[in-house]
Amino acid sequence: MILTEVQGRAGVIRLNRPAALNALCDQLMGELGEALGRFDADPAIAAIVLTGSERAFAAGADIKEMQNRRFPGTYLHDFIGARWEAVLTVRKPVIAAVAGFALGGGCELAMMCDLILAAETAKFGQPEINLGIIPGAGGSQRLTHAIGKSKAMEMVLTGRMMNAEEAERAGLVARVVPAESLVSEAVALAEKIGGLSAPAVAMAKEAVNAAFELPLREGVRLERRLFLGLFGTEGQKEGMAAFLEKRKPRF
């Protein structure tokens, strides 16, 4: 249910379940977790690009699979759980390249990535309320952090979708690009990251993500420790020497 390919330093993972608009069923999430783990462990890969089709990044958790689930079985065998959060354990930057629908779990999966690039066709939403449920893979929290309470509340309460332009204005996505160049733009970003100092990249990712989880004071402390630790890396020596020698750094 997924396709993988290597493009330069980017590991590209494409969700590939077109008949169900990439609905995130158990099998797909299992395959996604394996692919993420494989690229994360591969030293040739600098960053991972996660994308879907032109029509859908992913239309959410699989409603057919969920329909007959019952409590407390849902609680005892949490079907979201670690399987859905595999992307959060990846050490390398993960770029979501979103075209078409990113709804429910699809929007949540995109928000678990480190940044979102959107095609002009992208549509984001948390329509779970229309199914008699609420977001279950972090949507109520990550969307609120990303776009603020009023907009998130409106989307979660009504299921209203946001187009790419509004998502960029609201700060949900880093950039909007033409649909035809979505993946190549994401790969270019991965290439750019691949040319930088790997420890600095890993620590930059850790520091920014900590802003979502730690109080300000703790986050700043973590940042300071990481920052000071980078003075033990060759990347810092090379980066600063190159600047002062007016040449490009070779990391």
Ligand code: CAA
């Ligand atoms: N689960 C299972 N199947 C889905 C699906 C989903 N989330 N989304 C779409 N599909 C299937 C449809 O059932 C349909 O299959 P059939 O051809 O076999 O009937 C196929 O994909 C194409 O979908 P549509 O015919 O509905 O396409 P459309 O263009 O008319 O509408 C859409 C597109 C607006 C995205 C619509 O499919 C839709 O509303 N999908 C559901 C979106 C949703 O509610 N997502 C939240 C799921 S709950 C969740 O994610 C929980 C969580 O937080 C973890």
